[in-house]
Amino acid sequence: MNSKTIFIAKDYSETPAGRYLSDGSYSGARFREEFLYPALQEYDQVEVNLDETLGYGSSFLEEAFGGLIREKGMQLYEIKDKIQIVSSRVLYKNRIWKYLEDAQLEKNKRK
Numbered sequence: 001m002n003s004k005t006i007f008i009a010k011d012y013s014e015t016p017a018g019r020y021l022s023d024g025s026y027s028g029a030r031f032r033e034e035f036l037y038p039a040l041q042e043y044d045q046v047e048v049n050l051d052e053t054l055g056y057g058s059s060f061l062e063e064a065f066g067g068l069i070r071e072k073g074m075q076l077y078e079i080k081d082k083i084q085i086v087s088s089r090v091l092y093k094n095r096i097w098k099y100l101e102d103a104q105l106e107k108n109k110r111k
Contacts, residue, residue: 003045006035009052019059028063029071036064037072040082050087061092062099069103076104 008016012035013026021029039046050056068074079100085093 028060066103
């Protein structure tokens, strides 16, 4: 089994912010498109380490993670099988899983 760890602070930015590409260089959409989704396609297990940044806005987290379902067509069960969220702040982990669950519920309603 091959795995990858993404340290957002080191591999992406200490100041991730915004939802869309137009919101700046370190948006949730860019993180999803250039880091997270490609890693999920290439590796069996992906650990995302959220520590050592200045913090996360809900727009960044929702777009980066919820967008996997909404924009990339992934299913919640696939993501749960492949991704591990690491953070010293439980709040961030809980928010990410909530955003993923909400995105899956929305997707299921549209069917």
